[in-house]
Amino acid sequence: MEAYYKSKKNSGRIKVSLSYVILTIIAVVFIFPFIWMLSTAFKIPSEAYTLPPKIIPETFTWDNFIQGWQYADFTRYTWNTLIVTGLATIGTVLSASFVAYGFARFKSRYSGLLFTLVLATMMLPSQVTLVPTYLLFTKLGWLDTLMPLIVPSFFGGGAFNIFLLRQFFKTIPKDLDEAAYIDGANAFQIYYKILLPAIKPALITVGLMSITFHWNDYMSPLIYLNSDQNFTLAIGLQFFQNSFGSSQIQMLMAVSLITVIPVLILFFIGQRYFIQGITMTGIKG
Amino acid sequence: MKARNNRIENREEKQFFLFISPWLLGFLIFTLYPMGYSIFLVFTDMDMTGSGQFVGLDNIIRAFTQDPLFYRSLLNTLYFVLVSVPASLLMSFLIALLLNQKIKGVGFFRTSFYIPYITSGVAVTLLWGWIFNAQFGFINYFLSLFGITGPNWLSDTKWAMPAIIIMGVWTIGNSIIITLAGLQDIPEALYESAEIDGASSFVKITQITLPLITPTLYFNLVMGIIGGFQIFMQPYILTEGGPSYSTYTYMMHIYNSGFKYNEMGYASTLAWLLFVVIMIITLIVNRTSRHWVYYDN
Numbered sequence: 233m234e235a236y237y238k239s240k241k242n243s244g245r246i247k248v249s250l251s252y253v254i255l256t257i258i259a260v261v262f263i264f265p266f267i268w269m270l271s272t273a274f275k276i277p278s279e280a281y282t283l284p285p286k287i288i289p290e291t292f293t294w295d296n297f298i299q300g301w302q303y304a305d306f307t308r309y310t311w312n313t314l315i316v317t318g319l320a321t322i323g324t325v326l327s328a329s330f331v332a333y334g335f336a337r338f339k340s341r342y343s344g345l346l347f348t349l350v351l352a353t354m355m356l357p358s359q360v361t362l363v364p365t366y367l368l369f370t371k372l373g374w375l376d377t378l379m380p381l382i383v384p385s386f387f388g389g390g391a392f393n394i395f396l397l398r399q400f401f402k403t404i405p406k407d408l409d410e411a412a413y414i415d416g417a418n419a420f421q422i423y424y425k426i427l428l429p430a431i432k433p434a435l436i437t438v439g440l441m442s443i444t445f446h447w448n449d450y451m452s453p454l455i456y457l458n459s460d461q462n463f464t465l466a467i468g469l470q471f472f473q474n475s476f477g478s479s480q481i482q483m484l485m486a487v488s489l490i491t492v493i494p495v496l497i498l499f500f501i502g503q504r505y506f507i508q509g510i511t512m513t514g515i516k517g
Numbered sequence: 518m519k520a521r522n523n524r525i526e527n528r529e530e531k532q533f534f535l536f537i538s539p540w541l542l543g544f545l546i547f548t549l550y551p552m553g554y555s556i557f558l559v560f561t562d563m564d565m566t567g568s569g570q571f572v573g574l575d576n577i578i579r580a581f582t583q584d585p586l587f588y589r590s591l592l593n594t595l596y597f598v599l600v601s602v603p604a605s606l607l608m609s610f611l612i613a614l615l616l617n618q619k620i621k622g623v624g625f626f627r628t629s630f631y632i633p634y635i636t637s638g639v640a641v642t643l644l645w646g647w648i649f650n651a652q653f654g655f656i657n658y659f660l661s662l663f664g665i666t667g668p669n670w671l672s673d674t675k676w677a678m679p680a681i682i683i684m685g686v687w688t689i690g691n692s693i694i695i696t697l698a699g700l701q702d703i704p705e706a707l708y709e710s711a712e713i714d715g716a717s718s719f720v721k722i723t724q725i726t727l728p729l730i731t732p733t734l735y736f737n738l739v740m741g742i743i744g745g746f747q748i749f750m751q752p753y754i755l756t757e758g759g760p761s762y763s764t765y766t767y768m769m770h771i772y773n774s775g776f777k778y779n780e781m782g783y784a785s786t787l788a789w790l791l792f793v794v795i796m797i798i799t800l801i802v803n804r805t806s807r808h809w810v811y812y813d814n
Contacts, residue, residue: 247718251615258612259629262687266632268655269644281653327539334536338529346537353548357747357795359771359788361551363558363781367567368551387543394540419532448638450750455776466639470754473643481647488640499635503628506635510691511698 266492273297273486280482296486303476306487308461309468316378316453316464317446320385324442325435328389332397333423337409347398354391366455380456381446381464393438396512400434401427437509440502444495465491558785565779576786587787589762590770591794596678597766598745601685606737609689610730613696614722627694634690642754645684646671649755671756674763681751681764692737699733700726728811735810739799746795767791 267287272280273296275289301307335347369380388394404427412422428435453464463471469491473484499506534541559576563569580587612630616623633641648655649670657667668676707725716724749768752758758765771791775784 248618248620251618251620255612255615255626259626262633262690263629264655265641265644265648265687266636268648272647283653283658285653285655285658327543331537331540334533338533338536339526340530340533343533346541349544350540353544355743355799356548356552357743357788357792359747359768360555360785360792361548362771362788363775363785364551364554365547366775367554367565367781368546370565371567384543384547386539387547388540419536423536444635448636450639450754455772469639469643473646473754481650481653484643485647488643491638492636492640495636495638496632499628499632506631507627507694510694 269485269489269492272482273489275482277480277482296483297490300472300480300483300487301490303483304468304472305460305463306465306468306472306490309463309465310491312378312462313447313464313466316381317443319382320446321439321442323382323385324389324393325439326389327386328393328438329397329428329431329435330423331388332394332401333427335394336398336401337406337419350391350394354395362455369456375456376458376462377456378462381449381452385442389438389442393442396438396509397431397434399512400431404430433505433508436502437505437512440498440505441509443498447495555785555788558782559789561782562780563782565781569782572782576783577790579783580786580790586762586765586770587790590765590767593678593763593765594746594748594767597682597685597748598742600679601682602738602741602745604682604686605689605692605741606734608686609692609696609737610734612689612693613700614726616693616697617700627697630693631690633688637688639750639754642684642751645680645751646755649680672760674760677752677756677760677764681748681755684751685745685748692741695737696730696733699730703729731810732812735802735806739802742798742802743795746791 271287271289274292274294275296276291276293279286279289279291335343335350365380369375372379374380374383408426408430409422412426417425448466449464450466450470453467457463457467460471469484469488472487476483560571560573561569562572562575616626647653651657651667651669651672654667654670656670660667670676670680703726707729708721711721711725747768748766749772752764752766753769753772756764758769767787768791771784771787774780774787
């Protein structure tokens with residue numbers, strides 16, 4: 233019997249070690265492109281194009297960052313991206329929580345039907361509404377402004393976020409609201425004084441996901457922005473690649489690295505919330 | 518009493534509509550109105566300025582009979598979906614399985630698998646362009662270590678789409694986490710009783726884990742299909758649809774028709790045809806799911 237347990241323990245140990253080896257190999261594959269990016273960003277031009285490639289540059293240089301940043305108006309692009317990401321995220325968090333509160337706490341003959349409609353819009357591919365929405369923004373004179381990238385976020389903040397926040401609101405006992413009602417609070421005060429603080433982790437989740445979405449978004453800026461001074465980083469980077477790209481790969485990688493870093497920092501700070509948000513997606517799927 | 522109840526109900530209904538009004542307005546302006554208008558556009562040859570005429574079914578006929586790029590882009594997109602979705606599903610299941618063990622450092626691994634997903638924007642797409650570079654890219658260098666001469670990835674009609682698929686599979690962090698969450702919901706007791714019966718790891722995975730994880734796999738499958746059909750940025754930046762249309766995706770065809778050739782009517786037609794294709798495939802998957810998705814209630 234003892235021998236049996238011993239052999240079982242050993243086989244368990246082998247299994248765990250094997251898992252570590254496989255996981256490490258896969259993790260390296262997932263991380264390696266970033267190391268490659270980092271390494272190229274610090275190389276001098278001649279070294280970027282040498283075989284075999286070196287992971288650690290022989291000659292370290294910061295020039296790529298400085299020169300790359302100056303070749304195009306990246307400061308401007310960053311500023312535009314910050315405006316879009318910041319305002320769109322504020323809009324998303326505010327309006328999704330506001331609407332989710334309505335769906336979570338108030339009954340109406342239409343609430344079931346309307347909530348089904350919220351969920352249905354998640355299934356609709358955005359392409360279907362793409363052209364008319366474009367024509368609408370053109371008529372409003374918003375073409376080549378940041379407005380189309382910001383304003384829609386203030387109208388409900390996206391079906392998925394409404395769904396997520398409604399789930400969270402539902403986990404908070406209604407007694408809390410009722411006690412506040414008796415104390416004379418109105419529905420709006422209950423929303424922002426009691427319920428919003430109570431679902432802070434969920435709000436952070438939605439906020440973080442909105443930030444990364446808008447920071448990385450490519451399609452909308454591509455469609456709505458034409459002139460250089462309105463570009464976001466996504467469009468600016470592509471513009472940069474088209475003008476200098478393949479011949480100046482070390483600069484392209486340096487500039488790309490700068491634009492990825494804020495997202496990475498954000499991820500490390502908010503890791504717990506990212507995972508929580510994603511996990512929620514799966515459970516209710 | 519009844520009147521009072523009605524009054525409360527009325528007040529509640531008013532408050533309900535007050536709070537959901539941002540969404541309701543958004544739904545009317547950004548979903549319902551564009552959908553209706555988009556249907557209308559299908560039957561016109563309208564351009565960006567909004568001028569155009571009623572053309573009946575011409576756009577639909579054109580897509581099916583006069584537009585080789587319609588079929589080309591659809592087939593390319595199908596190719597992408599058919600390879601990348603199952604590959605991503607399988608990979609994320611296997612990785613989640615490995616992560617679901619009681620081992621130290623899970624956080625580190627989870628982070629490394631998730632980072633590609635969170636950063637998957639233009640910057641990272643450009644990075645892949647460099648990795649796939651035929652001469653100085655890392656992949657071909659790596660292959661050369663084994664004596665293999667790598668292809669000209671992005672400029673080879675046979676290899677450009679596989680390159681984009683590889684990049685797609687690299688960003689599966691999201692479905693890994695979702696699958697992992699699903700795995701952690703499986704009651705430990707099931708494994709324990711199987712162990713008492715002397716079940717091997719293989720039996721445990723195929724008889725317990727796999728059936729119980731099917732709802733999560735189904736979710737990932739449907740989301741993967743919907744997302745896969747909308748693939749645009751990666752081929753648009755890396756290859757612009759080339760070489761000779763081998764990575765020209767359906768979404769690119771919609772974008773070019775509308776915003777490059779200024780044919781809003783035709784672009785809307787293509788969008789609705791895509792919607793129909795996605796609906797049909799999702800329905801088929803939904804139908805078959807009865808036979809393989811396990812629900813315990």
